Amino acid sequence: MIEFLGLSKSFGMVHALADVSLRVGDGEFLAVLGPSGCGKSTLLRIAGGYESADSGRVLVNDREVTGLPPEARNMGMVFQNYALFPHMTVLQNVEFGLRMRKLGAKARKEQALAMLDAVGLAGVDGRKPSELSGGQQQRVALARTLVIQPDVLLLDEPLANLDRNVRLRMRDELHALQRRLRITTLLVTHDQEEALALADRISIINAGRIEQTGTALDLCLRPSTGFVSEFLGL
Amino acid sequence: MTILARILLAILLWPLAMSVWVSFTPSRYLQGPVREWSLQWYREFFSGPVWMDALLNSLGTAALSASLSILIALPAGLLMARSRFRGKAFVEGALLLPLVLPGVALAVGMLAVVRSTPLWGSQFSLAVGHSVLSMPVAFLVLRATIQQVDPALEAVARGLGAGPLQVFRFVTLPLIAPGVLASALFATVMSLNEVTISLFLATRYTETLPRVIWPNLRFAITPLVAAASTVLLAISLPALIGAGWWLRPRRANR
């Protein structure tokens, strides 16, 4: 579970976030949906500890993480461009988090290979990231994040860099994986279709404010503001 | 334009070629070998204790000053590439200042400062002097290299549990290693060939090779000087090509 309480953040004169409160329950998949520049990426960066809010708090499983650096939060962030370490093999990439946790070499390798298997990437562990296709790189990034068993999975436009066919397949796999692991997930995207297909609940954000949060059905049947209905294309 | 450029390039490299060529002469005078080539000047160089001492001194000073240079330029490059702070432009200007300062001005100042300290005549003071000149170059190379590293890689590593030092050790450093090596080589070559500061700071005990060549060049020109210069070139050139090789443009990392 992750909870934001009254987050505000401004860059100079621009209010990236204005008093945002949001709660993602245990095992829930929540998508934050909004146009580019609406503040959704800032929200994710604050959740991961890469940016500090001007005011407000972040709680993970009722533990205060507001001032903690990223390495002390146990969250898994997947970046839009995957950010795979180019100088390491696929296996070394996936092992990285375990290595930082001082796990023995044998246990490390076992867990990493099991996770690569789980994302459907058995047999490529010795390759370098640059030798993989976009979809494969995406899976490595997911495996690398999931293997540390993060409290929360943070996804920043994870499918935006993929071709349409691959994107649809990855979307389904991501959905199945999240259901199977029951991991609390926060997705940030500008793509309504993606949000609708993946998320249990959707939060629509505009100019740093949350316009409405609810299930896909709620939003479509009872849009609370003009922006929501317009953005969903109703 | 191209033909003109070729001619210019030839002129630019001509003096270099000339002194290499002359170093193989059998004659006592400054003339190129015509019919027969000779290594006599090299024999004289490698058997002269003054020259060999100077060569060793040069190499030692170069190694020391390159290390100093990297030691300063690496943190400076990280700071300037990765963080924003007030007065950043001023710090950058200060770091690059030695590039535009007259070498003689720096040398005179260092001479006066060093003379009043116990460092006078030490190899260390000479190495510091050289690294003042090579540090800005190392800084420029390192900053450019660090800027090519995707900040998301460092962010991901933090998220996976690595502290700032571990991020540097396991992610940043391996990725910028070519830049570090290249700038170390640049700094080495710059120190090996540095004249002005050595002229002011070197003493009888810390004479570098260019410092020994110097009086010969002014007063008693023999092909021995050409041979000594060619030896320097033979050390510098592979280092330079190595640096260029490590810095060559590569396929972008995804």
Next chain:
Amino acid sequence: MLWLLGVAVPLAYVLRMSLYSRGNVAGPHRYDTLFFVPGTWSLHSFANVLSSGFYLRLFGFTILLSLVVTALTMVCGYILGYSVYRASPRRKIVLILLIALPKFTNILVFVYGVKMIFGANGFWPVVAGEVLLLVPYAALTIAAALEAVPYHLAEAARGLGASASSAFWRVTFPLSFPGVAAAAVLTVLWSMSAFLGPYLLGQPAQYTVAVEIDRQIHQDLDWTLAAALNVLLMALLATGGYALTAMRRRFA
């Protein structure tokens, strides 16, 4: 730290040194002799420099040399920079390496070669030496500036009926001008502190301020005078650099 030790302290020291009085230099010199009297304040060395026709001519010659050298360097640098700009990627790297080569080889090898080519010392050997020493910087700076100018702009101009030369003068050159100006400012500054070229390739008539500083330090042993010359040279560089940069801003 190193910066403080290697740059700031020495420069401050030069400034302070220029304000000492000279004192007595007769008698045996120990290895740590400082050729001035610590703790004194005096404008004597500045008065010396500014009242002497010799030193004023010295500064005049230094500026003149710098202008001649800069003009030639810019022309040669542009030609080389342009050929880098138009070369194929593979040849580009080779060209850059060849142009940078003299910069990373011993300056003495270089000067030695120039000396052999000219045979005697004099004004033109000095100019040639300095131009050759500075051309690599200028060429690479200009090449970098040209890199930012898309070549298809010149091609578009030709498509609109411009001749090759007018496409160059009306499109490529003006767009590369900011970089050229930056290179020119740097070249002026560097050539004004010319030391090795005039020292090794010149006769006394071609000595520059920097050479005179060295002479005062190592032969005449008047360190305060050397420091004063240094301060004046740096003041000249600072004003020159400032004025040229301001001019560049107005035109670019």
